[in-house]
Amino acid sequence: MDSPRSPRELVVSIDAMGGDNAPQAIIDGVAIAHVRHPKVKFLLHGDHARLQPALLGKPAVKNVAQVVHCDDTVGMEDKPSQALRRGRNTSMWRAIDSVRSKEAQVAVSAGNTGALMAMSMFQLRTIPGLSRPAIAAIWPTIRGQTVVLDVGANVDSDARQLVDFAILGEAFARIIFGIERPSVGLLNIGAEEVKGNDAVKAAAAALRAPGVSMRFHGFVEGDDISAGTVDVVVTSGFTGNIALKTAEGTARLIGHYIRSAMSRSLFSRIGYLLAKPGFGILRQKMDPRVANGGVFLGLNGTIVKSHGGTDGIGFANAIDLAVEMAQSDFPSQIADAMSHLPDSFAALGGPKAPTIDTGDAPSATEAVGTATQPAAE
Amino acid sequence: MDSPRSPRELVVSIDAMGGDNAPQAIIDGVAIAHVRHPKVKFLLHGDHARLQPALLGKPAVKNVAQVVHCDDTVGMEDKPSQALRRGRNTSMWRAIDSVRSKEAQVAVSAGNTGALMAMSMFQLRTIPGLSRPAIAAIWPTIRGQTVVLDVGANVDSDARQLVDFAILGEAFARIIFGIERPSVGLLNIGAEEVKGNDAVKAAAAALRAPGVSMRFHGFVEGDDISAGTVDVVVTSGFTGNIALKTAEGTARLIGHYIRSAMSRSLFSRIGYLLAKPGFGILRQKMDPRVANGGVFLGLNGTIVKSHGGTDGIGFANAIDLAVEMAQSDFPSQIADAMSHLPDSFAALGGPKAPTIDTGDAPSATEAVGTATQPAAE
Numbered sequence: 179m180d181s182p183r184s185p186r187e188l189v190v191s192i193d194a195m196g197g198d199n200a201p202q203a204i205i206d207g208v209a210i211a212h213v214r215h216p217k218v219k220f221l222l223h224g225d226h227a228r229l230q231p232a233l234l235g236k237p238a239v240k241n242v243a244q245v246v247h248c249d250d251t252v253g254m255e256d257k258p259s260q261a262l263r264r265g266r267n268t269s270m271w272r273a274i275d276s277v278r279s280k281e282a283q284v285a286v287s288a289g290n291t292g293a294l295m296a297m298s299m300f301q302l303r304t305i306p307g308l309s310r311p312a313i314a315a316i317w318p319t320i321r322g323q324t325v326v327l328d329v330g331a332n333v334d335s336d337a338r339q340l341v342d343f344a345i346l347g348e349a350f351a352r353i354i355f356g357i358e359r360p361s362v363g364l365l366n367i368g369a370e371e372v373k374g375n376d377a378v379k380a381a382a383a384a385l386r387a388p389g390v391s392m393r394f395h396g397f398v399e400g401d402d403i404s405a406g407t408v409d410v411v412v413t414s415g416f417t418g419n420i421a422l423k424t425a426e427g428t429a430r431l432i433g434h435y436i437r438s439a440m441s442r443s444l445f446s447r448i449g450y451l452l453a454k455p456g457f458g459i460l461r462q463k464m465d466p467r468v469a470n471g472g473v474f475l476g477l478n479g480t481i482v483k484s485h486g487g488t489d490g491i492g493f494a495n496a497i498d499l500a501v502e503m504a505q506s507d508f509p510s511q512i513a514d515a516m517s518h519l520p521d522s523f524a525a526l527g528g529p530k531a532p533t534i535d536t537g538d539a540p541s542a543t544e545a546v547g548t549a550t551q552p553a554a555e
Numbered sequence: 556m557d558s559p560r561s562p563r564e565l566v567v568s569i570d571a572m573g574g575d576n577a578p579q580a581i582i583d584g585v586a587i588a589h590v591r592h593p594k595v596k597f598l599l600h601g602d603h604a605r606l607q608p609a610l611l612g613k614p615a616v617k618n619v620a621q622v623v624h625c626d627d628t629v630g631m632e633d634k635p636s637q638a639l640r641r642g643r644n645t646s647m648w649r650a651i652d653s654v655r656s657k658e659a660q661v662a663v664s665a666g667n668t669g670a671l672m673a674m675s676m677f678q679l680r681t682i683p684g685l686s687r688p689a690i691a692a693i694w695p696t697i698r699g700q701t702v703v704l705d706v707g708a709n710v711d712s713d714a715r716q717l718v719d720f721a722i723l724g725e726a727f728a729r730i731i732f733g734i735e736r737p738s739v740g741l742l743n744i745g746a747e748e749v750k751g752n753d754a755v756k757a758a759a760a761a762l763r764a765p766g767v768s769m770r771f772h773g774f775v776e777g778d779d780i781s782a783g784t785v786d787v788v789v790t791s792g793f794t795g796n797i798a799l800k801t802a803e804g805t806a807r808l809i810g811h812y813i814r815s816a817m818s819r820s821l822f823s824r825i826g827y828l829l830a831k832p833g834f835g836i837l838r839q840k841m842d843p844r845v846a847n848g849g850v851f852l853g854l855n856g857t858i859v860k861s862h863g864g865t866d867g868i869g870f871a872n873a874i875d876l877a878v879e880m881a882q883s884d885f886p887s888q889i890a891d892a893m894s895h896l897p898d899s900f901a902a903l904g905g906p907k908a909p910t911i912d913t914g915d916a917p918s919a920t921e922a923v924g925t926a927t928q929p930a931a932e
Contacts, residue, residue: 333751367707373710427782430778449831455823
């Protein structure tokens with residue numbers, strides 16, 4: 179980076195070694211993002227020797243990006259607990275650390291999700307008063323887009339956590355959709371008030387109580403997500419993750435049907451060629467890169483997780499999301515919400531001790547322990 | 556019905572008044588099914604005055620179907636507990652009762668799912684040793700079809716229930732796919748052994764134990780359903796129902812994309828016309844009527860639930876499934892499995908007292924109470 183940073187400039191911290199196609203896809207993504215956001219600066223955490231060749235021929239990127247060397251990398255298959263224990267010198271850790279130290283407003287990584295969440299919780303900690311962070315995904319719908327959370331930060335969620343996710347999701351949707359009062363629905367197996375498990379029923383009761391200013395729609399079902407019935411769909415990490423992957427699998431299955439249907443006769447093949455721009459639009463709509471980026475919400479700092487297998491275009495979209503979050507007043511919106519909790523929310527009990535699914539049972543307890551320690555090294 | 560029934564003939568009991576398009580769609584479905592299964596006899600439970608006009612011009616159906624009059628009908632919006640309390644003279648109750656009394660081997664209804672499950676549990680009871688019945692759905696995949704259960708009979712499922720669903724799903728897949736040893740996977744948020752909530756982890760441990768003859772694949776994720784990774788996907792009713800509806804919603808979203816992409820230019824429209832047979836195949840693949848029918852497994856008698864909004868073609872497909880189940884040795888397969896439970900299954904504890912989600916909180920307890928009573932009137 180050529181010039182010293184002014185105190186108010188926007189800096190995005192990048193885990194340049196995370197993801198299946200790192201560092202090339204990451205640097206390509208930064209180059210695309212630089213065109214879209216010429217004033218944004220980047221910190222590229224990673225192996226200097228591997229980043230230099232990727233930066234060759236990209237003088238514009240070099241002007242706004244500073245390579246911060248570190249030796250180590252978190253592997254895509256590494257257990258979160260191991261990454262947490264041994265990962266202080268990894269590009270992922272360093273990328274988050276830049277947010278913790280306020281050198282950057284936001285970090286983006288295409289690396290191992292479990293390790294990224296464990297490190298983010300450890301370094302940034304949960305916002306006071308919130309029980310748990312969540313991962314929010316942006317889901318394409320018939321009406322536009324819907325936020326779904328949690329899609330995998332937590333294994334089980336009680337009523338208080340679901341209510342926290344509703345608070346986080348509402349503020350997130352307000353920022354990214356620019357809607358003053360986003361509608362919020364709780365994912366359930368029936369739209370009737372009396373259905374569902376205890377957690378969703380208690381959360382719904384709290385969100386329906388008088389004095390709650392949120393535009394709570396009530397229960398929604400699985401098919402309401404793609405229908406765009408509400409702006410925010412709240413669910414546990416277990417169900418949200420399975421719903422997200424089920425939708426991805428269904429899209430892949432239908433893509434398979436389309437390909438075999440269009441190649442079965444000469445007429446279909448000619449028809450396919452004529453309708454190709456239409457299929458192009460379809461492909462674009464179904465492109466997982468368009469809505470690339472799960473956002474970790476509820477920590478003292480924002481982390482954006484890109485798909486691990488993304489290319490430069492997808493990574494640039496994840497950076498878009500990061501820039502939008504960094505320019506917003508998300509933290510103060512949440513702090514404000516937490517300091518004015520309605521009685522019905524408070525009645526669900528305070529935040530539980532933070533725990534984290536590190537994908538590694540024996541050391542999960544260890545992660546819990548460490549995540550509650552001060553993040554000083 | 557013209558001739559007295561021989562003891563071994565196959566009789567399907569039909570709730571002729573259930574579903575959005577009853578009785579016409581039901582009678583149309585029986586007519587189609589009769590062509591496919593000319594030797595099968597039908598008991599048509601419903602209002603004589605409304606069934607007679609629907610049967611006009613269908614002499615072949617009249618020859619194999621007997622109308623059994625009853626005055627009442629379960630509404631699509633009726634609460635299960637109310638239906639259970641006041642529904643003894645409904646077509647739904649009577650259709651199930653024919654299975655209980657062994658006049659028919661199987662019943663098919665397109666009516667209210669919650670009421671159908673509550674009445675089925677009450678009248679047929681859970682197979683001894685099994686903790687809970689489940690609803691199994693047949694899901695189209697890239698490789699063919701996969702059984703997913705439970706898709707909504709239960710709200711929460713503990714490890715023992717998940718193991719029971721695995722036993723039920725394995726036997727079901729053996730029958731409908733004709734595979735000697737179907738592979739079984741547990742739906743989870745990661746394929747690693749250490750991930751997931753306590754119920755799936757304990758169920759996986761039991762299914763992996765030595766002495767278990769089931770071909771247990773381990774954990775699968777949401778996108779493995781449509782990929783056809785395993786023959787049977789086991790999950791709780793809450794997650795299974797949400798996954799199923801999410802997939803339906805995704806298919807609808809993509810259908811919407813296809814229509815708008817194909818109508819955006821003259822070329823796409825011409826291309827669409829040329830490729831129309833291809834789109835026909837695609838529509839057929841995505842037709843919810845093809846795999847119409849959730850099967851209630853784990854009761855002393857088989858009940859097939861058709862989509863409420865189905866037409867005759869869809870209802871005939873549900874009858875196909877019913878006939879296949881009635882011709883099988885499903886009950887003896889399950890009885891055999893229950894009498895030879897491996898130690899690891901027994902260690903999860905015996906069946907809990909049956910409870911049922913009647914979609915009606917105050918009366919759920921009532922349904923529980925009545926469901927454990929003898930089904931004598």
